[in-house]
Amino acid sequence: EGSKTAPLFDFKNDFEKKSDSQLSTSIFTRADGAVAALEITKFDGSGKLTSYSWEDKQENYLGTIEVVNGTAKFSFTKNGKTKTAEEPAGQDFIVGSMIPEDFQAHWLQLMKGEKLKRRLAVVDRVETIGFEFAKESETELAGQKVVVIRMRPSNFLISALVDPLHFYVKADGTALMELRGRTLVRRQVGSAFKDLDAVTVYTQLVGGNSK
Numbered sequence: 142e143g144s145k146t147a148p149l150f151d152f153k154n155d156f157e158k159k160s161d162s163q164l165s166t167s168i169f170t171r172a173d174g175a176v177a178a179l180e181i182t183k184f185d186g187s188g189k190l191t192s193y194s195w196e197d198k199q200e201n202y203l204g205t206i207e208v209v210n211g212t213a214k215f216s217f218t219k220n221g222k223t224k225t226a227e228e229p230a231g232q233d234f235i236v237g238s239m240i241p242e243d244f245q246a247h248w249l250q251l252m253k254g255e256k257l258k259r260r261l262a263v264v265d266r267v268e269t270i271g272f273e274f275a276k277e278s279e280t281e282l283a284g285q286k287v288v289v290i291r292m293r294p295s296n297f298l299i300s301a302l303v304d305p306l307h308f309y310v311k312a313d314g315t316a317l318m319e320l321r322g323r324t325l326v327r328r329q330v331g332s333a334f335k336d337l338d339a340v341t342v343y344t345q346l347v348g349g350n351s352k
Contacts, residue, residue: 147172148172149171149172149328149337149339150169150170150171150172150177150324150326151169151170151172152167152168152169152170152341153167153168153170154166154167154168155167159186160186161185161186162183162184162185162186162191163183163184163185163186163188164181164182164183164184165180165181165182165183165184165238166179166180166181167179167180167181167182167238168180169325169326171199175198176198177197177198177199177326178195178196178197178198178199178325178326179194179195179196179198180193180194180195180196180237180238180325181193181194182236182238182239189208190208190230190234190235190236190239191207191208192205192206192207192208193205193206193236193238193262193264194206194264195264195265195325197326199326199327199329199334200219200327200334201219201220202217202218202219202220202265203216203217203218203219204216204217204218204264204265204267205217205264206236206262206264208230208234211229211230211231212227212228212229212230213227213228213229213230213234213262213269214226214227215227215228215262215264215267215268216267217264217265217266217267219265224267225267226267226268228268228269231260233258233259233260234259234260234262234269235259235260235261235262236261236262237261237262237325240274240308241310241316241317243257243259243274244274244290244308244310244314244317245314245315248313248314251274251275251276251288251290251314252276252288252314254275254276255275256273256274256275257273257274257275258271258272258273258295259271259272259273259274260272270294270296270299271294271295271296272292272293272294272295273292273293273294273295274290274291274292274308275290275291276288276289276290276291277289277290277291277307279312280309282309282318282319283318285311285312285318286311286312287309287310287311287312287318288309288310288311288312288314289307289308289309289310290307290308290310291305291306291307291308292305292306292307292308292322293305293306303323304322304323304338305322306320306321306322306323307320307321307322308320309321316343317343318342318343319340319341319342319343320340320341320343321339321340321341322338322339323336323337323338324337324338324339324341
């Protein structure tokens with residue numbers, strides 16, 4: 142959201158779980174009602190990532206990842222041109238939609254001051270980038286106790302160029318309430334699209350999540 146009174150984007154997530162698969166579908170919508178992007182994450186019955194896609198309706202590109210036999214196969218198509226790449230998908234390999242559940246699974250470690258080191262898939266770069274997640278502080282948000290988790294690049298040079306992201310999570314680790322920093326969607330300025338740093342507010346709704 143760009144300000145408290147004029148949200149730039151809305152977000153809705155639907156999660157479907159079957160015996161042999163799990164599907165997470167997210168729709169990002171602009172303030173004018175147009176769909177900005179679609180994000181689809183698929184898992185097998187045990188919760189292991191099998192595929193991920195990000196379709197950007199604003200800049201007209203499609204990035205996909207297929208995880209096969211421990212290998213992440215990237216594909217990125219824009220303006221009729223496709224780039225591909227592969228790299229190992231180890232235990233530290235994640236996509237953005239997996240971050241809240243990753244916090245839950247490792248909450249005790251984070252509360253002890255341990256760092257989570259992850260390789261985050263970036264579809265438009267057809268590669269992963271190393272990040273570290275760590276507890277930064279405790280505070281209150283909307284009358285609730287929250288823990289602030291800082292996310293920053295592991296690489297010193299990248300870290301110097303990219304500001305950290307801050308996740309505001311309920312003190313028990315069960316829900317993400319706010320994200321402050323760089324967003325997945327970009328804002329149109331004239332004929333160009335610019336990276337957007339913003340405050341993203343999450344609310345729990347029947348049948349899905351909104352931010």
